[in-house]
Each structure stands twice: as C-alpha cells, then as structure tokens.
Amino acid sequence: MDRRVVDVVARLLAIRASLGARAFRDAVQRARLGIAVAAHVEAERRAARRSRRLRPLRSAVVIRFPLARARPAPDGDDRSDIT
Numbered sequence: 263m264d265r266r267v268v269d270v271v272a273r274l275l276a277i278r279a280s281l282g283a284r285a286f287r288d289a290v291q292r293a294r295l296g297i298a299v300a301a302h303v304e305a306e307r308r309a310a311r312r313s314r315r316l317r318p319l320r321s322a323v324v325i326r327f328p329l330a331r332a333r334p335a336p337d338g339d340d341r342s343d344i345t
Contacts, residue, residue: 274290
C-alpha cells in the first residue's frame with residue numbers, strides 16, 4: 263500500500279480518537295468527496311487531451327433549451343407556477 267494512503271488512514275483514526283465518531287464520519291465523507299473530485303478532474307483532463315488528439319478544435323455549437331412558461335394556478339389564485 264502506498265505510504266500516502268497509510269498517512270490518510272492514520273489521520274482519520276487520530277480524528278476518531280481525539281474528536282469522536284461524528285467528526286470521524288464527517289472527515290471520512292469529506293475525504294471521499296475530495297478523492298472523487300480529484301478523480302473527476304483528472305478524467306476530464308485526460309478526455310480533453312484525447313479529444314484534441316482525435317479531432318481538431320472547432321467552434322462550439324450552442325443548443326437552445328426551451329424556456330419555462332408561466333401557467334395560472336388551477337385554483338384561480340393569481341400566483342403562477344413555473345413549469
């Protein structure tokens with residue numbers, strides 16, 4: 263196992279010992295989110311690099327999405343719901 267992984271586990275265990283189970287759960291969740299973000303950024307970086315290699319850059323195409331429309335409330339109230 264990589265030494266950095268061991269360091270992260272040791273820090274998490276130290277948090278549990280000094281701050282309790284709730285702080286430990288929060289720290290584990292934040293560590294997992296940090297790992298996910300780092301993996302996501304790396305995947306996007308690789309995809310962008312691969313995409314540039316496979317095809318030349320060209321101007322982007324903007325797709326217009328339909329805008330929300332206001333409908334009168336069914337009970338006759340003058341407020342409108344956006345759908």
